[in-house]
Amino acid sequence: MYRFIIKSCSTCDLHGTLFSGQSFMWNNIDAGYDYYASIIDSSAVFIRKLSSHEFEVYSDSSMIYGISVPSFITSYLSIDIDINKVFHDRFQKSYPELWKLLSGYFSLRVLRQDFFETMITFMCAQGIGMHLIRKQVTMLCQMYGEKRALLFGEKLINLYSFPTPLSLAEADISILSRCTNNNRIRAANIARAARAFSEGVIDHEMLRNPQLPLPELRRVLCLNPGIGYKIADCIALFGLGRFDAFPIDTHVKQYLAHWFRSPEALKPLTPARYLELDREARTIFNPEFAGYAGHLLFHCWRREIKKLRTF
DNA sequence: GTCCAGGTCGTCG
DNA sequence: CGACGACATGGA
Numbered sequence: 244m245y246r247f248i249i250k251s252c253s254t255c256d257l258h259g260t261l262f263s264g265q266s267f268m269w270n271n272i273d274a275g276y277d278y279y280a281s282i283i284d285s286s287a288v289f290i291r292k293l294s295s296h297e298f299e300v301y302s303d304s305s306m307i308y309g310i311s312v313p314s315f316i317t318s319y320l321s322i323d324i325d326i327n328k329v330f331h332d333r334f335q336k337s338y339p340e341l342w343k344l345l346s347g348y349f350s351l352r353v354l355r356q357d358f359f360e361t362m363i364t365f366m367c368a369q370g371i372g373m374h375l376i377r378k379q380v381t382m383l384c385q386m387y388g389e390k391r392a393l394l395f396g397e398k399l400i401n402l403y404s405f406p407t408p409l410s411l412a413e414a415d416i417s418i419l420s421r422c423t424n425n426n427r428i429r430a431a432n433i434a435r436a437a438r439a440f441s442e443g444v445i446d447h448e449m450l451r452n453p454q455l456p457l458p459e460l461r462r463v464l465c466l467n468p469g470i471g472y473k474i475a476d477c478i479a480l481f482g483l484g485r486f487d488a489f490p491i492d493t494h495v496k497q498y499l500a501h502w503f504r505s506p507e508a509l510k511p512l513t514p515a516r517y518l519e520l521d522r523e524a525r526t527i528f529n530p531e532f533a534g535y536a537g538h539l540l541f542h543c544w545r546r547e548i549k550k551l552r553t554f
Numbered sequence: 555g556t557c558c559a560g561g562t563c564g565t566c567g
Numbered sequence: 568c569g570a571c572g573a574c575a576t577g578g579a
Contacts, residue, residue, distance in 0.1 A: 266560085369561035375576060376560075426575055428563090471562050492560040512561090513569060541560080551559095557579090565571090 247300045247313045251322040254295050256350035260320065263354045263481070263538070266373065266553055267364045270381045271388065273400045282391060282404045283319070283357065284308050289395040290316065301395050321352050324486070329532040329539070341502055344547055348539045353486065358447055359440055360405045361482025365474045366433050367423060373553060375424055382422040387411060411437035432469030439467060451483055460485070472517045476534070486535040489524045491517055495537060498544040503527055 257279040265272050265281075273280045279290040286304040293299055300316050307315040317323060326349045335342050367379040387406035392399065411419070411434055420430035439445045445467065450460060457479065464475035472491075479488035491499075491512065499520060500508035507519050528536045545551040 365560080368559095370559065370574085371561090371576065372559035372578070374559085374578070378576095424575055428574065432562090469562070473561060477560075490560075493558080494560065511570075515568060545560090559576100559578090561574105563573090567570090 245302050245305050245312060247302070247316075248293075249298045249300055249313050249316055249322075251296045251298065251317075251320075253322055253325050254350045255292075255298075255320055255322050255352055257290065257292055259348075259351040260354055263352060263356075265354060265356060267368065267376050267380045268360065268384075268405070269377045271384050271403050271405050273402060278398075280393060280395070280400045280402065282393075282402055283315075285404065287391065287393045288312075288316070289393065289398075289400075290320075318484075319355050321355055321484075321486075324352075324532075324535065329486075329529065329535050331529045334528060334536075338502070345539060345543050348543050351539055351542060353480065353535050353538050355484040356481050357405070358451070358478070358482040359408055359437075362436060362440070362445075362470075362478050363406075363411065363433055365477040365481075366429065366436065366469050368474070368477075369429070371424065373551075379423055383411075386418070386422055387414065408437045408441045412441045429469060432467070436467050436469065453485075457485065457488055460488075472514060480534040480538070486532045487530060489521055489528075489533040489537050491520050491524075492541075494541055494544055494549070496520070498540055498548075499523070501548070502540075502544075 257274055258276045260274060260279060271282060277292040281288055284307045286302055286307055288307070289301040291299050300312060302312045305312060363383070364380050368376045383406055384403035387410045388403040391402050391404055393402060414434050416427060416430050416434060419434060420427045423429040423433065436445065440447070450463065460479055461472060461475045464470050464478055465472065470478070476488045476490035479485040480490060496508050496512055499505040505520065505523055507516055507523065510516060524533050524537065542553070545553065
């Protein structure tokens with residue numbers, strides 16, 4: 244077991260990380276206010292908060308995705324991102340009431356999560372509630388993942404690893420569909436995407452190139468059945484660390500109408516309007532961090548206005 | 555019973 | 568393009 248200390252210049256709420264894209268991945272994550280545990284790149288990782296700006300990290304390997312654990316975790320928790328970078332002064336001054344409401348969400352992080360996990364979990368997130376999405380991911384991990392009991396000091400944590408691409412690629416659709424809310428189309432799309440990833444048709448390295456323009460990245464992801472604009476943008480934001488990607492779902496659409504008085508956001512969301520709202524968002528937010536900002540607003544909207552409890 | 559959930563896709567006007 | 572239904576289930 245390796246142990247590292249990481250110092251952070253910005254605060255990070257580890258429980259808040261659960262509100263990130265990993266809101267779905269309930270049984271392959273365990274987190275509380277001062278700790279976070281998961282299996283990342285098939286290695287067990289445990290993070291404990293020592294103070295607001297210091298973490299200790301335990302890992303059973305010295306490298307994750309080929310880079311040192313401290314470097315990886317710093318990137319994973321995106322503790323390099325500062326809230327004043329995410330929201331420019333103009334935004335803060337233009338929406339003072341909203342800014343005050345939003346201040347409770349500043350310690351929430353957008354994680355730089357695993358590409359494959361992100362792709363599959365967001366393919367489960369189509370027009371159904373958070374509860375059902377999490378149920379699907381839970382079943383996927385239990386049926387196709389690996390059970391792992393992790394011991395960190397005195398703390399025992401039971402988790403499932405996320406299924407490997409191959410295990411989903413070879414899955415029988417009738418069995419897999421039990422994990423996808425009985426939706427066979429979704430199950431077939433997931434198996435197909437897993438196959439494409441295994442075979443390199445979905446070229447992870449190519450997609451990870453930060454020079455790749457967002458529209459092109461979106462176009463390539465949308466080549467896969469079951470991935471539309473919204474899910475492609477989620478994969479870019481959470482799975483490729485593209486904080487400029489701005490996924491527009493039913494909640495984002497609602498707050499664009501309510502908080503930013505967008506008339507377009509009141510109409511049904513067609514592909515053409517999606518692109519139009521995407522353009523609008525880039526005039527409201529710092530385009531470089533539009534998605535990061537949008538994610539904070541997403542949770543703020545759900546909790547403060549819609550009174551939805553994610554946990 | 556009705557409506558809405560972190561949508562996507564095929565079909566039709 | 569835009570509207571509409573299918574896909575599926577469960578909580579409010």
